[in-house]
Amino acid sequence: MAKNITFETAKVSDIDGVLALQELYLISNLSEDEKAAGFVTTPFTIAQLTEVIKEQNLFIAKEENRIIAYIFAGSWEFFSHWPIFNYMNSLFSTLTFLDFDITTSNSFQYGPICIHKEYRGQGLIQPFFEFMRKHLLLKYPLSLTFINKINVPSTKAHTEKLHWSIISEFQFNDNEYYILAYDMKKSVY
Numbered sequence: 001m002a003k004n005i006t007f008e009t010a011k012v013s014d015i016d017g018v019l020a021l022q023e024l025y026l027i028s029n030l031s032e033d034e035k036a037a038g039f040v041t042t043p044f045t046i047a048q049l050t051e052v053i054k055e056q057n058l059f060i061a062k063e064e065n066r067i068i069a070y071i072f073a074g075s076w077e078f079f080s081h082w083p084i085f086n087y088m089n090s091l092f093s094t095l096t097f098l099d100f101d102i103t104t105s106n107s108f109q110y111g112p113i114c115i116h117k118e119y120r121g122q123g124l125i126q127p128f129f130e131f132m133r134k135h136l137l138l139k140y141p142l143s144l145t146f147i148n149k150i151n152v153p154s155t156k157a158h159t160e161k162l163h164w165s166i167i168s169e170f171q172f173n174d175n176e177y178y179i180l181a182y183d184m185k186k187s188v189y
Helices: 012-025 046-054 083-090 125-136 152-161
Strands: 005-009 058-063 066-074 107-115 142-148 165-172 175-183
Touching: 005 125, 012 046, 012 058, 012 066, 012 107, 046 058, 046 066, 058 125, 066 125, 083 142, 083 165, 107 125, 125 152, 142 152, 152 165, 152 175
Parallel strands: 107 142
Antiparallel strands: 005 058, 058 066, 066 107, 142 175, 165 175
16 A cells, blocks of 8 residues: 555545546446446535535545545444435344444445545555544444445455445445455454
8 A cells, every 4th residue: 555645534635636536437337347446436526525524424535636536434324315225224123233223323435435446455445444434433333335236346355454344235226236245343454
């Protein structure tokens, strides 16, 4: 990993850089070949970015003032703008992970995470995730997310590099997803 990469909690002045990175990897902007390297599916607006920044739930990685990665995190209330998140939290009563009673108050939605392709596979994901984890551990003991089954690079990164657990799966809008969970008290290392 490059030595001059810094991790920060995003500020409003970072919105343009986050939007630029989002545009590069938004599934609707990619060819089939490009999708094979990973993608993000949720497009965020300036208003939504401003809200998540105000809640201090958007994390960025920078190299020389250029945003090269981001991690979104948020309450289920924040993510309730999108039907897929509401559907997923309707499944909570059927999910099991360690000794957690999974609820919308003891967990948060992690993701999307997006890393510029020039920086993938270089060990950035672990320290970046740790930076986010230490901040959100103060608010939540549990993190949940979902990954589209066709997004193999994301599934591998989360299960092999970050040690997330796949705890279930579901279908939504003709797509199939894994549900993953992470105990926020557990360091990646």
